[in-house]
Amino acid sequence: MVNSKLIAVLITIVFFYFTVSSTAKPSALVQQIKQQSQEQDKEPFVGVNIGTDVSNLLSAKDLVSFLQVQKISHVRLYDANPDILKALANTKVRVIVSVPNNQLLAIGSSNTTAASWINRNVVAYYPETFITHIGVGDEVLTTVPSSAPLLLPAIQSLYSALVAANLHTQIKVSTPHAASIVLDTFPPSQAYFNQSLISVLAPLLQFLSKTESPLMMNLYPYYVFMENKGVVPLDTSLFKSLTPSKEMVDPNTLLHYTNVLDAMIDAAYVSMKNLNVTNVSVLVTESGWPSKGDSKEPYATIDNADTYNSNLIKHVIDQSGTPLHPEITSSVFIYELFNEDLRSPPVSEANWGLFNSNSTPVYLLHVSGSGTFLANDTTNQTYCIAMDGVDLKTLQSALDWACGAGRANCSEIQPGESCYQPNNVKNHASFAFDSYYQKEGKAPGSCDFKGVAMITTTDPSQGSCVFPGSKKVVHKTRAVVNSTEVSSGADRLELFTFHTSHITATTIVFCISLFIPFGITR
Numbered sequence: 001m002v003n004s005k006l007i008a009v010l011i012t013i014v015f016f017y018f019t020v021s022s023t024a025k026p027s028a029l030v031q032q033i034k035q036q037s038q039e040q041d042k043e044p045f046v047g048v049n050i051g052t053d054v055s056n057l058l059s060a061k062d063l064v065s066f067l068q069v070q071k072i073s074h075v076r077l078y079d080a081n082p083d084i085l086k087a088l089a090n091t092k093v094r095v096i097v098s099v100p101n102n103q104l105l106a107i108g109s110s111n112t113t114a115a116s117w118i119n120r121n122v123v124a125y126y127p128e129t130f131i132t133h134i135g136v137g138d139e140v141l142t143t144v145p146s147s148a149p150l151l152l153p154a155i156q157s158l159y160s161a162l163v164a165a166n167l168h169t170q171i172k173v174s175t176p177h178a179a180s181i182v183l184d185t186f187p188p189s190q191a192y193f194n195q196s197l198i199s200v201l202a203p204l205l206q207f208l209s210k211t212e213s214p215l216m217m218n219l220y221p222y223y224v225f226m227e228n229k230g231v232v233p234l235d236t237s238l239f240k241s242l243t244p245s246k247e248m249v250d251p252n253t254l255l256h257y258t259n260v261l262d263a264m265i266d267a268a269y270v271s272m273k274n275l276n277v278t279n280v281s282v283l284v285t286e287s288g289w290p291s292k293g294d295s296k297e298p299y300a301t302i303d304n305a306d307t308y309n310s311n312l313i314k315h316v317i318d319q320s321g322t323p324l325h326p327e328i329t330s331s332v333f334i335y336e337l338f339n340e341d342l343r344s345p346p347v348s349e350a351n352w353g354l355f356n357s358n359s360t361p362v363y364l365l366h367v368s369g370s371g372t373f374l375a376n377d378t379t380n381q382t383y384c385i386a387m388d389g390v391d392l393k394t395l396q397s398a399l400d401w402a403c404g405a406g407r408a409n410c411s412e413i414q415p416g417e418s419c420y421q422p423n424n425v426k427n428h429a430s431f432a433f434d435s436y437y438q439k440e441g442k443a444p445g446s447c448d449f450k451g452v453a454m455i456t457t458t459d460p461s462q463g464s465c466v467f468p469g470s471k472k473v474v475h476k477t478r479a480v481v482n483s484t485e486v487s488s489g490a491d492r493l494e495l496f497t498f499h500t501s502h503i504t505a506t507t508i509v510f511c512i513s514l515f516i517p518f519g520i521t522r
């Protein structure tokens, strides 16, 4: 948002294919890998914004493990944090890196500075770190209009530097905009870009079109709703299913809108079409809903945040596009991964996160079964187990340490006990590691054991062997005495939920006029 806090949840709409440069003849394997990632990159996805205004931010390494546990495959950073970019190497997590607004002046006025930015923040990490986009500034036209004249020069210089590094087909350059650059969003067919911004937007769109890059938009139905109470129904803002009579109908196209986000996306398409640009897609770099607010924000609740973000994820995964462009589903970066407790008031600013800074979920998303993103990892539990294929001696000494100095409870892996079989180092180490990890409250760093341990969301319990932290209820049969004790670590089975959001003053102003002229059928 306004400042260069790296905290937004990004909704990316990705249906751009990477054109792989064909300068050299790559090996068949490299070709295959490239093809696979091209296939993947055609699918719309849900990513997250990672804001770092958090008092106890995970270390870069723990952050990346956390992303993997949560199966988060796309992230947007608000800068080019070297520790995070390094930790993301070889993880396949796709990354948008950003140029903070305060660096626009330097980059926009010197090709040399732009080239060294690219070398330092992109070339140094690519391809091990899978950088897909460079976001140049954030909401520049609306929050720092004085920098607007530098925006396009900065974008072009960065692009030239990518060309020089031969990375311009793999990495796209664009800039995230506030929703308020589009006026009269409702009905979407009558939307248009603020005419005062056309001198920047028109050449920018030419650039995006020529380079097959997306128009990045930060879109918050939450603010639209807050500024238009009584006009925009809460259910429409939250993607709740509506009876046909409650759907909003665009009188010009007769298209039915069941949710506010689709209308905002289509308004951007219509605005581009007014400038004769028809082949640039919209990537939602931020969207979300706050889970807590002060007395002036009564709709910032856990329930609404959960509903919005759960439905948002399902909407992307369903790939149903928008009424105007059913063939294009925008990818979305949720704002944001963590609650940023250090953000200044209003209260909602610190409560857009899906997770608390200690990585516990703020609420449990309802996306189970809907596909890939967090979907099958919705239990609020993680376990620590031994990695596959690691050196057995290291594993044995880690096991010895866990059961000794580490004071893990290793009674269940003693001969005759439930977890003794299969009797091998890996199995026993997994149990001991997990016991230690649960005892330490799953604290960051408590599942490392010199790199031979890993966190998993899959319950490792088997048969009568119940791992610490498991929710399984097992009636154990012991050799001598029958007992019916239940694993002491059993918690309730819970689902993860998701949520995010945040916005600027300009966006709020814009939103006030958003839906007013929109015909609501009764």
Ligand SMILES: *[C@@H]1O[C@H](CO)[C@@H](O)[C@H](O)[C@H]1NC(C)=O
Residues within 6 Å of the ligand: 109, 110, 111, 157, 160
């Ligand atoms: C930067 O490079 C572009 C294209 O490579 C060129 O058109 C422009 O004049 C250069 N700008 C400066 C300030 O050297």
Ligand SMILES: *[C@@H]1O[C@H](CO)[C@@H](O)[C@H](O)[C@H]1NC(C)=O
Residues within 6 Å of the ligand: 141, 142, 145, 180, 183, 194, 195, 196, 197, 510
């Ligand atoms: C359009 O943009 C200009 C320049 O940033 C701004 O002053 C004006 O308030 C905007 N108009 C609307 C209706 O938002």
Ligand SMILES: *[C@@H]1O[C@H](CO)[C@@H](O)[C@H](O)[C@H]1NC(C)=O
Residues within 6 Å of the ligand: 209, 210, 211, 212, 279
């Ligand atoms: C979009 O259209 C412009 C001009 O019509 C063209 O130069 C550009 O290559 C097109 N881009 C894509 C991605 O097709």
Ligand SMILES: *[C@@H]1O[C@H](CO)[C@@H](O)[C@H](O)[C@H]1NC(C)=O
Residues within 6 Å of the ligand: 274, 275, 276
């Ligand atoms: C868009 O194209 C139409 C028809 O070709 C033309 O009349 C109009 O001036 C163009 N608009 C812009 C903004 O280029």
Ligand SMILES: *[C@@H]1O[C@H](CO)[C@@H](O)[C@H](O)[C@H]1NC(C)=O
Residues within 6 Å of the ligand: 360, 361, 362, 363, 364, 380, 494
């Ligand atoms: C997830 O579990 C932790 C303890 O392991 C708990 O503190 C937290 O409240 C749980 N989160 C939810 C959303 O239930």
Ligand SMILES: *[C@@H]1O[C@H](CO)[C@@H](O)[C@H](O)[C@H]1NC(C)=O
Residues within 6 Å of the ligand: 369, 370, 371, 372, 375, 376
């Ligand atoms: C996720 O769960 C659904 C329903 O249980 C299942 O059909 C799907 O295969 C699972 N996906 C993955 C990646 O495990």
Ligand SMILES: *[C@@H]1O[C@H](CO)[C@@H](O)[C@H](O)[C@H]1NC(C)=O
Residues within 6 Å of the ligand: 409, 410, 411, 412
């Ligand atoms: C260790 O685990 C066993 C079996 O689950 C339990 O009976 C015992 O009380 C535990 N010991 C300690 C010190 O927690």
Ligand SMILES: *[C@@H]1O[C@H](CO)[C@@H](O)[C@H](O)[C@H]1NC(C)=O
Residues within 6 Å of the ligand: 477, 480, 481, 482
């Ligand atoms: C132990 O429990 C099993 C199953 O409940 C039962 O068949 C068996 O007779 C019991 N053994 C003893 C010694 O009580």
